[in-house]
Amino acid sequence: MPSRDDRTVVAILAVPRVYALDVGIAANVFGRHPGYRVSVYGDHGLDAADASSGDPSDMTPDRARHVDVAADIRPTRSLADLRYADIVVVPGYENPHLPIPGEYLEALRNSVGRGARVVAICTGVFALAAGGVLKGKSVTTHWRHTGELRSMYPEIDVVENRLFVEDGAILTSAGAGAGMDACLHVIQSDFGTAVADDVAKDVVYPAVRGANEPQYTDTLTPTRASLRATREWVIENIGSSITVQRMADHSLLSRRTFIRRFVSETGMPPMHWVARQRVLGARRLLEDSDWSVERIAGATGFGTAANFRTVFRRETGVTPSAYRKAHGAVDAA
CATH class of the missing domain: 3.40.50.880 (Class I glutamine amidotransferase (GATase) domain)
Incomplete structure (x- = not known):
C-alpha cells in the first residue's frame, strides 16, 4: 500500500x-x-x-x-x-x-x-x-x-x-x-x-561532499601537503577575489605544485572548486535569507547579479529565483 x-x-x-x-x-x-x-x-x-x-x-x-x-x-x-x-x-x-x-x-x-x-x-x-x-x-x-x-x-x-x-x-x-x-x-x-x-x-558527519571528490588520495603524499587549511581560508573569504595564485601563496606552494595537489585532493581544478563553494554558499542564502540576488552575488564572490545567475544556472540547472521558490523558507524582499 x-x-x-x-x-x-x-x-x-x-x-x-x-x-x-x-x-x-x-x-x-x-x-x-x-x-x-x-x-x-x-x-x-x-x-x-x-x-x-x-x-x-x-x-x-x-x-x-x-x-x-x-x-x-x-x-x-x-x-x-x-x-x-x-x-x-x-x-x-x-x-x-x-x-x-x-x-x-x-x-x-x-x-x-x-x-x-x-x-x-x-x-x-x-x-x-x-x-x-x-x-x-x-x-x-x-x-x-x-x-x-x-x-x-x-x-x-x-x-x-x-x-x-x-x-x-x-x-x-x-x-x-x-x-x-x-x-x-x-x-x-x-x-x-x-x-x-x-x-x-x-549524524555527526561533514556537510555533503562533492560527487567528484576522490575516494582516496595518494598515501605517499605527506600529511603536510594537505590543502585543507587553504580550502577553509577560501570558504571564510568566499566574497573576496580568489585566484589560483592567491591560493597557492596561502599554501606556500608554487602555482604548478599547488594545482597538482589540489586536483589530487579534491578531484577538480581549483577555480572549479571555488565556483562550487560559491554556489553552495548562495544556495544556503537563498534558502535561509531574504537577501536580494544582488546582495547574495556580492557576498559569495560572484560580483554581479548577471554573473551569479549565469553560473548558478549552469551548476544547478535552475535560476536563483526558481531555486528560492522551491527551497526558500522566506520570500525575497
Missing part, C-alpha cells in the same frame, strides 16, 4: 548477503528527516505479521537510530510493496559476483522502469548491473571492486575514484562513507542545502 501522507517513501532493499552497516546508514540518514518514511524491503526472513500491518514506510527516526548493524537484517515489507517506493536504496552485499535471486532483479527493473530514484551503496551497483538497468550508464563503486565491475559488465561506464556518480535517476556510490554522502546528496536535492547540513550535523 502507498504512503498515507505526503512523505517520500524510501525502500531499503535487503538483498541476500546484505551489509547491515549499509542498511543502517540509509535508515539513519533518511530517518532523521520527517519528510521520509523508511522501511526495509525483501522476501527473505520476512515476518508476515509485520508485512501486513501498519504503514508501508514506518521507520521513525528513533527506530532508524537503533538499527542493529551487527544482526541479520529482517525486512518488514515485501518485494511486492516496492512498487510504491519513491526512492529505492540498494545497500552493498558480500560476494557481488554471486547471483541475486531473480525476483529482486525484477523488482529493481520495475522500479527503474516506473521512474523511481535508485541509490546504490558500494557493491549494490552489482545488483543493478545484473538487472540490466545500467547499460550505457556512468557508475562508480568501492575502489576494490571497480575492476571486477568493469570486467563483468563491459557495457557500463565505470568511473574510478569518485565518491558518487549520478546519471539520471540512478546514483551509485563507493563505500560506507560515500554512502552517507550519497544519501545526504538526495536530501539536499529534495529539501535544500540547509536541511542537508542539519541532517549531517545530526
